[in-house]
Amino acid sequence: MFTRTERYGTLFILLAAAAITLYPIVALISAALESVKANVNSINFWHSLSLSSFKYAWNAGDFSQYMVNTAIMTIGVLVISAIVATVAAYAIVHLRPFGSRLLFFVCVIGFMLPVEVLITPWYYELRSMNLLNGYWALILPQAAQSVAFGIFWMRSAFMAVPESLVEAATLDGASRWHMFRFVLVPSVKPALKTMSALVFLWTWNAFLLPLVVESNPNRYTVTIGLSTFQGAHFANYGALGAGAVLAALPVVLVYLISQRSFISGMFAGSTVG
Amino acid sequence: MASITLNAVSKTYSNDVQAVDDVSLDIADGELMVLVGPSGCGKTTLMRMISGLERVTAGQIKIGDRDVTMAAPKERDVAMVFQNYALYPHMTVAENIGFPLRLRGVGKREIATKVAAATEILGLSQSESRRPPELSGGQRQRVAMGRAIVREPSVFLMDEPLSNLDAKLRVEMRSEILNIQRRVGVATVYVTHDQTEAMTMGDRVAVLEAGRLLQCDVPQTIYDEPANVTVAAFIGSPAMNLFEGTLGADGTLRIGEETLTLEPATLPSGLRGAGEHPVIFGVRPEDLRVAGEGDSFITGTVELVEALGSDLLVHMDTSARRAQLPEFGGDDELPPEAEVSGRGRFVARLEPRAGVRIGDTLRLTPDPARTHFFDPASGQKTR
Numbered sequence A: 001m002f003t004r005t006e007r008y009g010t011l012f013i014l015l016a017a018a019a020i021t022l023y024p025i026v027a028l029i030s031a032a033l034e035s036v037k038a039n040v041n042s043i044n045f046w047h048s049l050s051l052s053s054f055k056y057a058w059n060a061g062d063f064s065q066y067m068v069n070t071a072i073m074t075i076g077v078l079v080i081s082a083i084v085a086t087v088a089a090y091a092i093v094h095l096r097p098f099g100s101r102l103l104f105f106v107c108v109i110g111f112m113l114p115v116e117v118l119i120t121p122w123y124y125e126l127r128s129m130n131l132l133n134g135y136w137a138l139i140l141p142q143a144a145q146s147v148a149f150g151i152f153w154m155r156s157a158f159m160a161v162p163e164s165l166v167e168a169a170t171l172d173g174a175s176r177w178h179m180f181r182f183v184l185v186p187s188v189k190p191a192l193k194t195m196s197a198l199v200f201l202w203t204w205n206a207f208l209l210p211l212v213v214e215s216n217p218n219r220y221t222v223t224i225g226l227s228t229f230q231g232a233h234f235a236n237y238g239a240l241g242a243g244a245v246l247a248a249l250p251v252v253l254v255y256l257i258s259q260r261s262f263i264s265g266m267f268a269g270s271t272v273g
Numbered sequence B: 001m002a003s004i005t006l007n008a009v010s011k012t013y014s015n016d017v018q019a020v021d022d023v024s025l026d027i028a029d030g031e032l033m034v035l036v037g038p039s040g041c042g043k044t045t046l047m048r049m050i051s052g053l054e055r056v057t058a059g060q061i062k063i064g065d066r067d068v069t070m071a072a073p074k075e076r077d078v079a080m081v082f083q084n085y086a087l088y089p090h091m092t093v094a095e096n097i098g099f100p101l102r103l104r105g106v107g108k109r110e111i112a113t114k115v116a117a118a119t120e121i122l123g124l125s126q127s128e129s130r131r132p133p134e135l136s137g138g139q140r141q142r143v144a145m146g147r148a149i150v151r152e153p154s155v156f157l158m159d160e161p162l163s164n165l166d167a168k169l170r171v172e173m174r175s176e177i178l179n180i181q182r183r184v185g186v187a188t189v190y191v192t193h194d195q196t197e198a199m200t201m202g203d204r205v206a207v208l209e210a211g212r213l214l215q216c217d218v219p220q221t222i223y224d225e226p227a228n229v230t231v232a233a234f235i236g237s238p239a240m241n242l243f244e245g246t247l248g249a250d251g252t253l254r255i256g257e258e259t260l261t262l263e264p265a266t267l268p269s270g271l272r273g274a275g276e277h278p279v280i281f282g283v284r285p286e287d288l289r290v291a292g293e294g295d296s297f298i299t300g301t302v303e304l305v306e307a308l309g310s311d312l313l314v315h316m317d318t319s320a321r322r323a324q325l326p327e328f329g330g331d332d333e334l335p336p337e338a339e340v341s342g343r344g345r346f347v348a349r350l351e352p353r354a355g356v357r358i359g360d361t362l363r364l365t366p367d368p369a370r371t372h373f374f375d376p377a378s379g380q381k382t383r
Helices: A004-032 A052-059 A062-096 A102-113 A117-130 A136-159 A163-172 A176-187 A190-205 A210-214 A222-232 A237-267 B043-051 B095-105 B108-122 B139-150 B167-184 B195-201 B218-226 B229-234 B338-339
Strands: B004-012 B018-028 B032-036 B060-063 B077-079 B155-159 B187-192 B204-209 B212-217 B241-247 B253-254 B258-261 B279-281 B286-291 B300-307 B313-318 B344-350 B361-366 B371-374
Touching: A004 A052, A004 A237, A052 A062, A052 A237, A062 A102, A062 A136, A062 A176, A062 A222, A062 A237, A102 A136, A102 A190, A117 A136, A117 A210, A136 A190, A136 A210, A163 A176, A163 B077, A176 A190, A190 A237, A210 A222, A222 A237, A237 B241, B004 B043, B018 B043, B018 B060, B018 B212, B032 B043, B032 B195, B043 B060, B043 B077, B043 B155, B043 B187, B077 B139, B095 B108, B095 B139, B108 B139, B108 B167, B139 B167, B155 B167, B167 B195, B187 B195, B195 B218, B204 B218, B204 B229, B212 B218, B212 B229, B229 B241, B229 B279, B229 B371, B241 B344, B253 B279, B258 B300, B286 B344, B300 B344, B313 B361
Parallel strands: B032 B187, B032 B204, B077 B155, B155 B187
Antiparallel strands: B004 B018, B004 B060, B204 B212, B241 B253, B241 B279, B253 B258, B279 B371, B286 B361, B300 B313, B300 B361, B313 B344
């Protein structure tokens, strides 16, 4: 049992950590809820609440367009990576075609390379394919990296499905498609949800690739848009805060929706739900 | 509904491990055949070969008149109940049971009817909408049975279905499985390492060891007439007393420093009047009684008395040497000093009020009609 000193000491440490973590978030939200006309460049918690900064960022700041672009990019990457990675991981684990082990190791190398190393070859490839300044320039490279990660992630998930389940389905008369659709994919759903949440997170927040492949402001993503917005409104904390909150909101919402399976998927090592 | 025929079936893995060695077996339509043996004896591998989940290295498997040796599992029309149930965790009880029918393209209404009938039989009607993690062990077992029954297969296979249940539930489920099997009337192969299940459930019992079929017969014959020393040691609880000895032409059996005089007429014909033979002498605990006047006896000191209420199990330390059975690692109940000296322990099942106490010197005599003799070299019964 803990002594009183230990209990209070623990509480103090936790409160301090919470305060350090929450302060920037609270400050950001407070700034975002300040009137855009206040035009202040300091943190201020004591002011009347207003949504004018959000309206300003959304319209004058073009965040509506940035959000649409980012959504198209993210959903495109998500759909491609979820489908391809799941099917590929299933094939590697259960069909075991010739070369599947080599393919798996290539995938592992693929997602371990940082974007900074890959950005130059990506740029030249996309330019040669006339895809620059379009949505495919945002989607294809990130889908490729996400597929590589997804295969690594989902392979573990499929391997965690008990062999007896596969055998039972085989004896029940399941074809490969039935096995995949009705037995395996439902069994690895938590891992798939976790993978999707992670892919969403880093795709939505991608900065370097959109910066390099998009020079058309109509195709800017929310991160590039925020960076540009920041340059023009560096002294207006209200507008900056609103822009940052708008940029971060979808990621926070996705996390809140999927947090249960996100955490269980992370700590269970993508085992069967 | 069909019979199962195994002709000289063998399975050798790529690392040259012989899991099943030349097993031939006929299982009649409607029969419940139990495959029993110690862990690693090949019983599960043999059953998986019948199901098609393991390939056959040599031999032939037929279900009915069909040669299914090379057929895919789903073409064999077999249903299997797995040791860990293998229920689909994301499906409800109704969906689990109905899944094989759904795969066959059976209509929803028909599936619902058949599932309702199966859950009624199995006592799961109130649990149809629950998922496996919400069920008890016994309920999961019944769902696994339901999924097998609803397919109306030609063959049932059950891989130690009761091993994950507690003792009380095991007894209940044993009789339920028997009732269901008799109602369905399909050839069933039941794998277990538990000899109580084997003896109580099987129409016939096949005892396996190291991939080989040692004996296949009705349970009582397996018990009364074990074909070799491995079967004799494995079947029966407590196990048969098995000792190294020498049998003389006059019926004198020397086991350690003890001598038993047996009627030559009660000896196997192969051992009568033919000089001295090394033998493994076997007698079941219930075939030993306290020696009376004129009886030939083995004497020893009582080391342990277990009062079961209905019986008294008496462990008597003697100079006799227990037969070493490599498959079961010898007698590991002996205290270290007895092992060094080669002393063996007889276990006798006496009447509950026999009045035997630890430290007593006891004289035991065997029922001459219930003794067994095995060849030490081959382990086979001498007849």
